[in-house]
Amino acid sequence: MSKRTRARAALTTLAALTALTTAACSSTNTHGTDEAPSAPRTRPTTSHHATPEPPPPSAADGTDVNACTDGDCEITVTKPVTLHFPAPDGSGRATLSVTEVGLNKIEYEVKSGDNSSQGAVTGPGRGCRTYLRAHGSGNSCGTLDNTRPSPRAHTVVIKATTSTHGTPLLHIVSP
Secondary structure, three states: OOHHHHHHHHHHHHHHHHHHHHHHHOOOOOOOOOOOOOOOOOOOOOOOOOOOOOOOOOOOOOOOHHHHOOOEEEEEOOOOEEEEEEOOOOOOEEEEEEEEEEOOEEEEEEEEOOEEEEEEEEOOOEEEEEEEEOOEEEEEEEEOOOOOOOOEOOEEEEEEEEOOOOOEEEEEEOO
């Protein structure tokens, strides 16, 4: 067989394969009816029924920052805010400034008298607890449970978390 004959045979085979592929992939109605072409069949998935994710948690006080003025609130934080609440020694007001908020992120600073503390949380299901006392403060950050902080004598407890959905939540609990 000559080179020219082999080349023609290859071109003929290629043309036939192209025509078959085009016909197989076409969505043109070839049934001679007014029906729309049927959707291509897909293989069923092998995964089990997926459990839908629960909705993001809703805070008891919604997004109302004014609910925190008495030192007892649970709010969803959607933007930087400044909150004022009773200082742990009863001598005035403490200030909590949320400086940065985003999906899976909350950063804040707390001031009361000469005491100050900062916290930052990044990642789903993470959080910080700040313990604000008359003569000092402290932080503990990491993976936190979803329970409400318990009141402590002479201490304001602040819990800033991101839910598993990434929603920043803030709890303040006063004695």
